[in-house]
Amino acid sequence: MAKVITPRAEDYSKWYNDIVVEADLAEQSVVRGCMVIKPYGFAIWEKIQNVMDGMFKETGVENAYFPLFIPKSFFSREAEHVAGFAKECAVVTHHRLMNDPDGKGIVIDPDAKLEEELIVRPTSETIIWSVYKNWIQSWRDLPILCNQWCNVVRWEMRTRPFLRTSEFLWQEGHTAHATAEEAQERAEQMVHVYAKFCREWMSMPVIVGRKSPNERFAGALDTLTIEAMMQDGKALQSGTSHFLGQNFGKSFDVQFADKDGSLQYAWATSWGVSTRLMGALIMSHSDDEGLVLPPKLAPIQVVMVPIYKTEEEFDAVLAKFKEISKALKAKGISVKIDSRDTLRPGFKFAEWEVKGVPVRLALGARDLAKDSIEVFRRDTLSKKTMPLKDVVERIPSLLDEIQENIYQKALDFRASNVEKCDNWDEFCEKIQNGKFLLCHWDGTPETEQAIKEATKATIRCIPMDSFVYEEDGKDIYSGKPSKQRVVFAIAY
């Protein structure tokens, strides 16, 4: 019997881990802080990749690939950037092993020490900009719009499946532009691509906004973010897009001849989302029964469970399922017939629910006699019987309805947990209860830091497209004048 999944507010990460394991998405890796993504989980990631890649290409972005190893000297050129990542890098120092001369086992060959250490990329700005230097001579070479899908390594002290693993899969876009305006526009464009993807494909509402200086990417002049609310009210930064100014252009000496003949440094952006999105997906929609997947990302959209006693009944049901399956596949719907004969229907029902399959069809002799079929939807856990002849026609709209319904559910949940707050005592209490609080902030890093130390809450963003309140007020903590409200929350 599967482990019972019991969400408890005080132990949310345990619940989260249980769902990941039970739904067969991933398991703990043999390597500390890393993760094995299992086939069912990876199928979701592949879908995310495919869809997002298409969206990037529509904006003119092309894919490329850059090396995993970054020579230490490249990495250390941009001072702020290195300061941000230095504490969490895996470093290659040798290139050979040997048998231990004093006994059993394998040791590092001391003669194989590298002259210059290689850093396993925690992000690729440095190596990409050392390459861009060779690609850029004239304003005619710009813009360069490259993206790569790859893995990166960040040696975090504390890890969590999907949210913060030592190694993770992501996409990183790196663009070079002739003007600051164009780069800023690109950074903004990409954060909106992310927001659109989250809303339309993941059924996950996000707040688009700007990071405060404290929370900015190392080496960026401006960081744009999408912030999502998980079901425990905590915030999850789900994607970021950075305007890097000329910092990397200058550090890596990327200059180009402009239209007027002058030499200019290139302007940069970078933007990325990772397998953390899968964590967001799990924590946005899951319930006591396990995963709830938005139909547009579900590896299996419709699962069919035959119910039978005799072989004749099985054959009759299977024939009907194959017919339905063929018709659904013709409509582009992914279908699985669960014809495993060693498991009882009840077991299969429970298993596919844990895995979050949006729609389940059950068919037995009883239904066949009445020319009907049982249709179950995962989001509401409800089932109804409908005429067999209608089922193929109705499923596409049912999938759309589920996609929309779980978005609405998440949106309603967020709406009931975001509020304005102008009183410090109230702030301290509500922020602990998983609320997003819209508060005035005086704009200083000192105040933000003091609030963080007092409550663990941080400024998730200064909203740009929703929850925008540009009005005069007083800072929630310092009482100093403020021009706008920002989003405070406790984050993962």
Add this chain to the structure above:
RNA sequence: CGGGGUGUAGCGCAGUUGGUAGCGCAUCUGGUUUGGGACCAGAGGGUCGCAAGUUCGAGUCUUGUCACCCCGACCA
């Protein structure tokens, strides 16, 4: 790096004042079942994290050591 905890079967755990290792799930075999996580009967599976010590005898006591987990610090 600080505070706490755990190492016993694939997984989750129990193991009394030291007496030679057990339960649930899973697995395998046979049968009956199959419309919401089946039941019965039987079987297989463990150098008790590692090392040393005390003892006639150590899963249990002592010392050392290693690993992992949780909380914090850290987390563009």
